[in-house]
Amino acid sequence: MNPAITLATTRRILSQLRHDHRTLGMLVGVPSLLMILLRYVFDRPERFDALGPLLLGLFPFVVMFVVASVGTLRERTGGTLERLMTMPAGRLDLLLGYALAFGLVALVQVGVVLAISLTWLGLDLAGSVASLVLVAVLDALLGMALGLFASAFARTEFQAVQFMPAFVLPQVLLCGLIMPRDQMASWLEAVSTVLPLTYAVEAMQEVARRPQVTGTLVTDMAIIAGCTLLALLLGAATLRRRTP
Numbered sequence: 413m414n415p416a417i418t419l420a421t422t423r424r425i426l427s428q429l430r431h432d433h434r435t436l437g438m439l440v441g442v443p444s445l446l447m448i449l450l451r452y453v454f455d456r457p458e459r460f461d462a463l464g465p466l467l468l469g470l471f472p473f474v475v476m477f478v479v480a481s482v483g484t485l486r487e488r489t490g491g492t493l494e495r496l497m498t499m500p501a502g503r504l505d506l507l508l509g510y511a512l513a514f515g516l517v518a519l520v521q522v523g524v525v526l527a528i529s530l531t532w533l534g535l536d537l538a539g540s541v542a543s544l545v546l547v548a549v550l551d552a553l554l555g556m557a558l559g560l561f562a563s564a565f566a567r568t569e570f571q572a573v574q575f576m577p578a579f580v581l582p583q584v585l586l587c588g589l590i591m592p593r594d595q596m597a598s599w600l601e602a603v604s605t606v607l608p609l610t611y612a613v614e615a616m617q618e619v620a621r622r623p624q625v626t627g628t629l630v631t632d633m634a635i636i637a638g639c640t641l642l643a644l645l646l647g648a649a650t651l652r653r654r655t656p
Contacts, residue, residue: 472551473555507644
């Protein structure tokens with residue numbers, strides 16, 4: 413690993429995002445709009461208080477998956493990665509640079525959505541704001557890492573977007589957001605235990621319901637971080653210079 417290369421990659425990605433107003437609008441505006449719609453669809457504060465924190469983790473996860481998978485594929489098909497990898501830059505250096513850049517963007521994204529939710533939308537949170545921000549950023553980084561990994565198997569941007577249902581929707585259905593996991597069929601509950609989004613939702617539930625930092629919350633955050641690191645390592649192992 414070379415920290416200088418990692419930081420140079422981070423600066424390059426942030427510079428590109430700064431000039432890509434549509435992507436910035438998607439990263440920050442879409443989760444905010446969805447939270448506003450959710451608040452007024454329910455029109456019941458208690459329901460919004462129960463589901464709002466869970467979706468604060470889900471929305472960044474989904475948006476970061478799409479942006480990271482498409483962005484990485486675009487750099488590969490455009491030859492950017494090929495030029496970078498002729499330099500003394502390791503694959504993990506490049507992916508860590510992406511992770512750091514998107515992590516900073518995720519922090520801004522979560523901060524904006526949370527500020528809107530706690531003020532305008534009146535979200536009542538039992539846990540600490542710091543815990544919620546930390547879990548939401550971890551969820552966004554998890555989506556980013558899975559997006560980087562998924563991009564290795566796509567040849568076009570359309571295919572990269574198509575991977576979202578395969579990687580994301582099964583996790584959404586089985587994570588406990590729609591149906592409590594203990595009420596699912598036993599084999600579905602077993603499958604859900606190996607899906608990282610399950611622990612992201614469980615961590616958000618802990619923050620929403622309990623004011624203190626629980627052992628379950630710490631365990632869930634450790635699992636999310638571990639899955640993110642594993643996805644980055646797998647992404648580095650499968651990263652190709654260009655798409656054939």
